Amino acid sequence: MRRRQLIQLAASAIAVPTLPAFAQGAGFPNKPIRLQIAFPAGGPTDITMRSLADNAGKVLGQPVIVENKPGAGGTLPAQQLQSSPADGYTLAQIPLGVFRLPYTTKINWHPVNDITYIINVTGYAFGIAVPADSPFKTWADFVAYAKANPGKLSYGSTGTLTSPHLTTELIAQQLGIQLNHIPYKGSADLAQAIGGGHIMAMADSTGFAPLVQAGKVRVLNTWGDKRLDKFPDVPTLKELGLNIVQNSPFGIGAPRGTPPEVVNKLHEAFKKAMEEPSYVAALARYDMLPMYMSPAQYTRFAQDTFATEKALVEKLGLAKPS
Template sequence: MHRRPLIAALMLAALGAAALPAQAQPAARAFPEKPIRLVIAFPAGGPTDITMRQLAENAGKVLGQPVIIENKPGAGGTLPAQQLQTVQPDGYTVAQIPLGVFRLGYTTKLNWDPIKDISYVLNVTGYAFGIVVPADSPFKNWADFVAYAKANPGKLTYGSTGTLTSPHLTTELVAQRAGIQLQHVPYKGSADLTLALMSGQLMAGADSTGWAPYVESGKMRVLNTWGDKRLARFPDAPTLKELGYDIVQNSPFGIGAPRGTPPEVVKKLHDAFKQAMDEPSYLAALAKYDMVPIYMGSADYTRFARETVDREKAVIDKLGLAKPQ
């Protein structure tokens, strides 16, 4: 008989707790409470790794937690984006999104969507690209390169940082317009590509300016660059536009989070990395590789991603690289 009043009292207490106003409930834990992992698409030691490590260090100071770099090279720079499909959308794993991610739907059978299944945080920079040859190469300029390729179809070897990356596709597009056939050799990153080029395994390399120190020390020669204007460090190297190809490629890249990451977490990540971009240490790291900040906020970066997916289809179709239907 004495149990009934006790049970009723407990029920009333439970109902009362449920009815407490939201502000009386325990506050949500603040993000971040632990280190954040930033997965990048290329190996340690290259331009991407070095510049992103500096950005991560700066962002960690803003966030109050370290941002730890994880290198995940291969598959044309698309493995970090694929990894986002398998982790919790809590902001503790974010990834570099190279331009190759926007080509995946046309070249690979996917069970996820590069637009719908990534929360785009911000774009941070892009690359300065060019084609280089060893200093002892018989190719003194781009005209020599083209002449040899025309006389020896498919025998001129060049390396890039992976199949379907911007260096690969842009070189193939240039070759198509020049009426030449080249033999492509993919590598996982700039370090491996440079080693192959310097050891005589390759005749040419298409890459971002990780090759700059080798050109400056007289070990390599740059035949062309891919920006809108000539690079200040290499004023004698013509752009693709000057050579008559009307191509500009700087391959912007940024940071993405898994789909479903809370908007307030995306904003906090955005704000921290944007502040990190403005630090002199990051600008100095970029300058070493002739890179510049290319900022896009979350909304603009998402729009850029959508537009790039549409634009890259034309390139894939033109080169005949679309996956079979």
């Protein structure tokens, strides 16, 4: 009898270490959650993600605090995940630039294997705009000047190796023109640069929409599959003869090894947050749309995008030396 009791006690002692993981999932969250985003305050990413975070916090019963981590082509939040506990309390926006990072710089982590993908929430609407007083009245004017003045037409983007930068370089490559790229940390800085006359054009998400409405810039093209409702007179790249569509989906990730029960709770909270009218309205301000992917769908998207971004980087000759 005593031997049986000792065996039962030993089994109980072995089982005890597994309890905190279950308790963590059951009691999660019991403190504020940090959501790091890749661009500065005041831009479309910041404004829309703050709306989403506010809605998710109400569902979770704990605040979701947005922290801005601009720079490095939008990859700093994803890098921060690599040194954060896998407990669900540190989350990151995952822009498309994360998937091209290993092809352009040396890192010791993997964008697919070392991130837990929770939910994709939206994507950007992009385009190229110029100051309202620019001599470029149409895209044809822009291209003609660039062909006549190689390397002299300056444009700004939201950072080196971001989707606006690489897509514009792809456009230039297909047209046989050479542009002068000036990187900025985000849409807010980029807006100041074009407003101050420091650049001749901007490649950005429709963070430039308020500038258009204020009569400060003119849009020459947009990059979606069809024209934007906000700019019905502006042609797409496809209409201009370029076989390019770019909407750059992004979502939310957590550190590798985050418990499945925590991932599920976060996913359900952010999914409900996406459905709130306040978030849909925030997206509409920039012609962005909800673009939902479940954890499994988002993980597959990450795997596929990791492969396609390699091809793009190599095509543009931007891959790091092997």
